[in-house]
Amino acid sequence: MTATKTDNPPGTQRRPAPARRRRRATSVDPIPWWLKLVGALVALYFILPTLFVIPMSFSTASTFQFPPTGFSLKLYENFFTDPTWLASLRTSVLVGVLAASLATVVGTAAAIGLHSLTGRLARLARTLLMVSIVTPSIVIAVAVYISFLKWHLVGTLSGYVLAHAAIGVPFVLVSVTSALSGFDPKLLRASASLGATPIRTFLFVTMPLISRGIVTGAIFAFVTSFDEVVIALFLRAPTFQTLPVQMYNSVTVEIDPTIAASSSLVVVAVTVICLVLFVGNRKSR
Amino acid sequence: MSASTFRTAEPVPASTRAGTQIRLSNVTKDYGLTHPAVDDVSLTIEPGEFMTLLGPSGSGKTTTLNLIAGFETLTTGAISFDGVDVSRLPPHKRNLGMLFQNYALFPHMTVAQNVAYPLRERRMSKPDIARKVAEVLELVQLTGRDGHYPAQLSGGQQQRVALARAIVFGPTALLLDEPLGALDRNLRATLQLEIRRIHREVGSTFVFVTHDQEEAMNLSDRIALFNDGRIEQLGRPEALYRSPETLFTARFLGDSTVFTLSQATGTTAVWEGEVWSVDSRTVSGLVREGRPAALVVRPEDVRIAADRDAVPPDANCAAAIVRDIEYMGAYRTAMLSLGGAGNVMGRARLDALESDLRIGQPVVAWWRVDRQRVVAG
Numbered sequence: 001m002t003a004t005k006t007d008n009p010p011g012t013q014r015r016p017a018p019a020r021r022r023r024r025a026t027s028v029d030p031i032p033w034w035l036k037l038v039g040a041l042v043a044l045y046f047i048l049p050t051l052f053v054i055p056m057s058f059s060t061a062s063t064f065q066f067p068p069t070g071f072s073l074k075l076y077e078n079f080f081t082d083p084t085w086l087a088s089l090r091t092s093v094l095v096g097v098l099a100a101s102l103a104t105v106v107g108t109a110a111a112i113g114l115h116s117l118t119g120r121l122a123r124l125a126r127t128l129l130m131v132s133i134v135t136p137s138i139v140i141a142v143a144v145y146i147s148f149l150k151w152h153l154v155g156t157l158s159g160y161v162l163a164h165a166a167i168g169v170p171f172v173l174v175s176v177t178s179a180l181s182g183f184d185p186k187l188l189r190a191s192a193s194l195g196a197t198p199i200r201t202f203l204f205v206t207m208p209l210i211s212r213g214i215v216t217g218a219i220f221a222f223v224t225s226f227d228e229v230v231i232a233l234f235l236r237a238p239t240f241q242t243l244p245v246q247m248y249n250s251v252t253v254e255i256d257p258t259i260a261a262s263s264s265l266v267v268v269a270v271t272v273i274c275l276v277l278f279v280g281n282r283k284s285r
Numbered sequence: 286m287s288a289s290t291f292r293t294a295e296p297v298p299a300s301t302r303a304g305t306q307i308r309l310s311n312v313t314k315d316y317g318l319t320h321p322a323v324d325d326v327s328l329t330i331e332p333g334e335f336m337t338l339l340g341p342s343g344s345g346k347t348t349t350l351n352l353i354a355g356f357e358t359l360t361t362g363a364i365s366f367d368g369v370d371v372s373r374l375p376p377h378k379r380n381l382g383m384l385f386q387n388y389a390l391f392p393h394m395t396v397a398q399n400v401a402y403p404l405r406e407r408r409m410s411k412p413d414i415a416r417k418v419a420e421v422l423e424l425v426q427l428t429g430r431d432g433h434y435p436a437q438l439s440g441g442q443q444q445r446v447a448l449a450r451a452i453v454f455g456p457t458a459l460l461l462d463e464p465l466g467a468l469d470r471n472l473r474a475t476l477q478l479e480i481r482r483i484h485r486e487v488g489s490t491f492v493f494v495t496h497d498q499e500e501a502m503n504l505s506d507r508i509a510l511f512n513d514g515r516i517e518q519l520g521r522p523e524a525l526y527r528s529p530e531t532l533f534t535a536r537f538l539g540d541s542t543v544f545t546l547s548q549a550t551g552t553t554a555v556w557e558g559e560v561w562s563v564d565s566r567t568v569s570g571l572v573r574e575g576r577p578a579a580l581v582v583r584p585e586d587v588r589i590a591a592d593r594d595a596v597p598p599d600a601n602c603a604a605a606i607v608r609d610i611e612y613m614g615a616y617r618t619a620m621l622s623l624g625g626a627g628n629v630m631g632r633a634r635l636d637a638l639e640s641d642l643r644i645g646q647p648v649v650a651w652w653r654v655d656r657q658r659v660v661a662g
Contacts, residue, residue, distance in 0.1 A: 186389040189356055192376040193383035193460075194403035194450065204402075208393045 050267055057260035064257055075261035085258060087239075088246035092226055095157065095242060099164035100222035106165065107172025107221070108214055112206070114173075115180045126173075133170045137230040140167065145234040155237030163231050168221030175220065179213025215280075219273055227266070304333030304490035305367050305457045307353060312362035314348050321360070322348045324514035330458075330492060332367075335484050337493045337501040340511030341537070347462060349511070350494045354460055355379050366457055382451030384464040388443045390435040396422070396446050397431035403454040421453040424483065441472045448483065458490035465500065477503055498538050502526065510534055530569040532579050532662025541581040542623070542631030544603075549578040549659055556580065557624045561601040564654050571661035579662045584618060586656035587633035589642065590649045602651035605631070607642050621650055 052066055057075050059068030079085050107129075114126050132140060144163045145154065153159035183206070191201040207214070229244035236245050243262065250256040307330040315321040323345040330336045338346040351357040353364060355376035363372045371379055390399050397418050404414045422428050425445040435443050444464055451459055461480070465473045481504055484491050495501055501508050502522040510517045510525060510533075518525055518534045529535035532543065548555040549572060551565045561580070572578045589605075596602045606627060609620040616634055619642060623629040633650060635642070642648070 184387070184389065186385050186387060187391060189354075189376070190383065190385060190389035190391075191402075192356075193354060193379075193381055195377050195380065195406040195454065196402075197377055200406065205391055209391075 053260055053267070054264045056257070057264040059257065059260070062257065063255065064260075075258050078256075078258040079261045079265070082258070085243075085246060085262060088241055088243045089262075091160075091240060092243035095160040095164055096222045096225040098157075098161045099168055099225040100218050102161060102165035103168030103221040104172050104214060104218040107169045107217055108176050108210075110169070111173050111176035111180060111213075112202075115177065116185070129173055130170045132167045137167075137228070141231040141234045144231055148235065154235055155240055157240075159235050160232065160242065163235065164225035164228060165221075167228065167231070168224050171220035171224060172214070172217030175217035176210060176213040179210040179216075183209055212280075216277060219277055223270055223273065226270075304331075304488060306330065306332050307458060307490060307492065308365045308368075309349070309353070310363045310365070312349070312352060312364065313360045314345075314352060314357060315360040321514050323352065325362070326514075326516055328509055328516065328519070330490055333488050333490055335481075335491045335493065335504060335506045337495060337505035337508045338511060339495060339498060339501040339508050339537075340517075341496060344511035345514040346494050346496075346509075346511045350460055350462055350492060353458075353492060354381055354383055380454075380457045382454070382456035382459040384444070384447055384451050384459065384461040386463045386466045388435070388440075388447045388467075390443055390447055390450075392435055394434075395431065396427065396433050396435070396438070399435070399446055400450045400453055402450065407454060417453055421449045424452075424486070425449045425479070440468050441476060444468065444476060445479070448480070452483065452487055452489075456489065458492060459487075461491065461493040463495055464493075466495075466497075473500070480504065502538070510537060512537075526583075527658075528567075528569075529581065529658060529660050530571050532581070532660050535579075535581040535658065535660050535662075540584050540632055542584070542587065542621075542629070544580045544623075544629060545662075546578045546580055546659070549580075550574070554578075554580050554659060556603075557626070559601075559603055559624075561657075562654055563657075563659060567655060567657060568659040569661055572659055573661070577662055578659055580657055580659050582631075582652045582657050584632035585634045586652045587621075587631065588651050589619065589633055589635070590651055593649055596649060596651040597653075599655075600651045600653050601657065602649050605648050605650040607644055607646045607648060609644060610635075610642060621648075623650060 056064070056066060056068050058071050058073070059065060060070035060072045060074060061068065110125075110129055114122050140163075144166075148154045148159050148163070153162065187205050187209075188201055191205045192198070196204065227244055228242075229248060232242045232245045233248065236242075241249075243266070247259050247262060250259045309326055309328045312323055312326045312328075313321050314323040326345070326349060328336075338349055340346045348357060352359060355371070355374060355378075359372055363370055365371060366379075391402065394402070400418045400421060401414045404417055409417070418431070419428070422431065425448055427442060427445055427449065430438065430442070430446075435446065438446065447464070464480075465476055468476060477500065480491075480493075493501075493504060502525075505522055507520060508522055508525055509519045512533050518530050520528075525534060526538050529538065535541050536543070544554075544556045546554050546556050549563070549568070551568060552563055554561045554563050563580075588600075590596050590602070593602060603623045604625065605621040605623045607619050608622050608630075611618045611620065616636075619633045619635055621631045621633060623631050631650065
């Protein structure tokens, strides 16, 4: 067999080999054409609204019009000069940062605590913490509104922060839990044997190793708070409201096209955050 | 990792040479299962001693090590270091170095940062840390790897970083939890030498956990053989090998041919109609009249003869059939089925004179009376 192969002139025997290899390469993990098509359609469906909003934000019209007429930065000028829009943006950023910080601390602590527990109670606790993801926002909003009325938290900064932190916790819990699954618990023992207290072990060993999960969770919690509208509608005060609530007002009450500019800004901001996260993950891998 | 591995021990200052005595008094750890994981174990590990806790998995050896380290809490009993009770002390206050099977290096820190970790926790000044780290990296022959991350090193190198990290702060004792289990055979042999050398040079107390009897015999001053949460036998490696007290010990360390005796007294042993003479010095103190006993012989003590006439007078013998001959490189062993029924399998290490054995050949296996051991079992 080998003898005939080497005796044959080059080309005659070698030709079938690459063909076989090529066939095998294409058959490994193939993506059928229809799946690619479905993927493309879903992606288009998701970005379609953006394709309308961003051109409209550069329009010169004073009402909603598509296709947009003319080109100007008037709507952006409106957004950055109108105190109502600016105040609501500031509120949203402040609430988002505080709520995300609180959710991150609570969610990380819960994830670490629950990580080493396996009993039925631990599973129950985990489910309870995740419940706000599957509960309709209107249910949470009404519940929050009724209890916050009693506690005089409606329309206050702490009210927004507490409510938004509560819906942000599950995102932190999920991402930190998944980061912990790759964490070797023997490192905790090693650190203790080397003389580190549990707190210092957390600071110098656990936290650096699960930081990606913590950061991912924090950003998700911030974005969740930043675009939350139902709870914020219930909690709003005339002078103290978040950006999504102001947007809602601008279309239902005033029909103000400035919303096109503000939506575009939100879309760009969130996209940038997600890209940073994506690139950061790639680099650390 | 070549010739320098064998360099002679350097003098070590007296202060670091003195080891610590570790005493376990009636230590029990009960998880509430049918049987306690560690059952009333008392053990004194002398200063500077290399003590191995040996046993099959689930025998309680690792739990005992974790109790010494403080990772598990005692159910009852007490543990003391140099007479000071540490039973209630959390692990980070026990000042013990620990080596793990999977190295447990901090993956986000460089070699130097890993080794500096215990010194930083002890608030040592930066120049002192740098000096100590350089010193200990030289001791484990990893100079020049300071800036590498653990993932960039081989398994053997990682374990040596872990070793450096565990001894750099002059711990009370070094606990080793199957540290060579994840390494291949050759590397394991090299690191055994390395661990022995470092034990000699550092001179502190080492407590080593393993299920590998060869490793245990190779390294230890003394071995505590664990079985079912208790210490089956405690002693020097050669004592455990030459004079086992129980069948478990005889079977766990090395190979042995085991004859389950129907009767054993101080002078005779009876097995399948053979009446063997016994030297009372080779009978374990645990053997009792009327309780099960066994006679064990090591393969290197079993000789082969053509018939009973060729057996010397001070020897015991049994009829045997050669079942197989194994070539082990340096020597060969014969697998024998012994006795009339042939239901006891035995091994004999062959020398050059016994090279013409055939498989299936009936022979007589014999051994000198003073090379056998009667154990409880």
